[in-house]
Amino acid sequence: MARRSIIHLSVVLPAASGKLFAMYLDPKKHAAITGGAVTISATPNSRFRAFNGSLSGRTLLAEKPRLIVQSWRSTNFHADDPDSTLFLSFYDAGKNKGRIDLVQLDVPKADYKGVTEGWQLYYWTPWRRLLAG
Structure with a gap:
């Protein structure tokens, strides 16, 4: 089995x-961030795509409004790779800012590199652009 790593981002x-928090769990708002259809729910054990x-x-x-935990995998994972576990923690970071x-x-x-860069490219940058628009 391939060696696995941990990603830490803020x-x-x-x-x-x-x-x-609400945007991430709302299928339409999540889709507005990522640019494509999203299946997501706050319901435990619900599908994410x-x-x-x-x-x-x-x-x-x-x-x-503080924590989302998901099992998560990319089509780039090998068949014998386990799902990764994603923890997203949400905090206030000043007036009208969230971390x-x-x-x-x-x-x-x-x-590892693709997933790490993907968070910036496919989530943080378009999310920031959507909020600014």
Whole structure:
């Protein structure tokens, strides 16, 4: 089995943390961030799909308004790679600013760079642009 890694990221976006939490779990708002249809829910064990199925998994826990935990995998993971576990923690970071701290466990070494860069490219940058618009 390939060696896996942990991703630690943090971003501050121009919206209150509660709004960021709600946007992530709202299929239409999440789709507005990512640019494609999204299946997502706060319901435990509910399906998660984004980017035409390139990302998939399940929402394991959603503790409003602070914590989302998902099982998560990319189509770039090998068949014998376990799902990674994604933790998104939401905090206020000043007036009309929210911080998201991300920890993603068990990211396969072969996809570590792609997943790490993907958060910036496919989430943080378009999310910031959407909030500014």
